[in-house]
Amino acid sequence: MLGSTQPVAFLAITDVERAQVFYGDVLGLRLISDDPFALVFDLAGVPLRLQKIREFSPHPFxxxxxxxxxxxxxxxxxxxxxxxxxxxxxxxxxxxxxxxxxxxxxxxxxxxxxxxxxxxxxxxxx
Missing domain, CATH: 3.10.180.10 (2,3-Dihydroxybiphenyl 1,2-Dioxygenase, domain 1)
Known part of the structure; x- marks a missing residue:
């Protein structure tokens, strides 16, 4: 059913400016959009949605x-x-x-x- 649809990748971020520099300038991803909820980068044709949140504990994996x-x-x-x-x-x-x-x-x-x-x-x- 979903095998032929485009996925979206999600990560959480708390510091929008640092994330934008890291994913854009350091990793070289192209910024697609910046709205009140997320930064979205092009991840080789797949949207990478960096969700803007206040608090976050990263996964250990x-x-x-x-x-x-x-x-x-x-x-x-x-x-x-x-x-x-x-x-x-x-x-x-x-x-x-x-x-x-x-x-x-x-x-x-x-x-x-x-x-x-x-x-x-x-x-x-x-």
């Missing part, structure tokens, strides 16, 4: 992620823009903060200004 061709290059580019990558004591990560999954995918995590956990995944070439 990944809320949104991207597939990238080259994790190392993408991490370096984001670090150059001030993004810090997360380190977790319960998994082995390389110097870039990348964890290699049992299937070979390479994954790294970072947070937005409100603490939403975001990820980059480089899939194994088929």
């Amino acid at each position: 990944t809320s949104l992620g991207w597939h990238v061709d080259d994790a190392t290059t993408t991490i370096a580019a984001l670090r150059a823009r001030g993004v810090e990558f997360e380190r977790f004591g319960f998994m082995e990560q390389d110097a870039d903060g990348v964890w290699t999954a049992p299937g070979g995918a390479r994954v790294a995590w970072f947070k937005d200004p409100d603490g939403n956990l975001l990820s980059l995944t480089q899939l194994v070439a088929a």
Whole structure:
């Protein structure tokens, strides 16, 4: 039923200005709209609706992620823009903060200004 309809991604934010700079300038997403309820960015053809709320406790798990061709290059580019990558004591990560999954995918995590956990995944070439 919904398999052929376009999804909408949602995240919560409390600081509109910081979120607009982070998602627009740092991550390079195009702002579609800014209304009293949300900032909306173009996420490769899918609307990313950043809901403007007063208080927020971020989830301890990944809320949104991207597939990238080259994790190392993408991490370096984001670090150059001030993004810090997360380190977790319960998994082995390389110097870039990348964890290699049992299937070979390479994954790294970072947070937005409100603490939403975001990820980059480089899939194994088929």
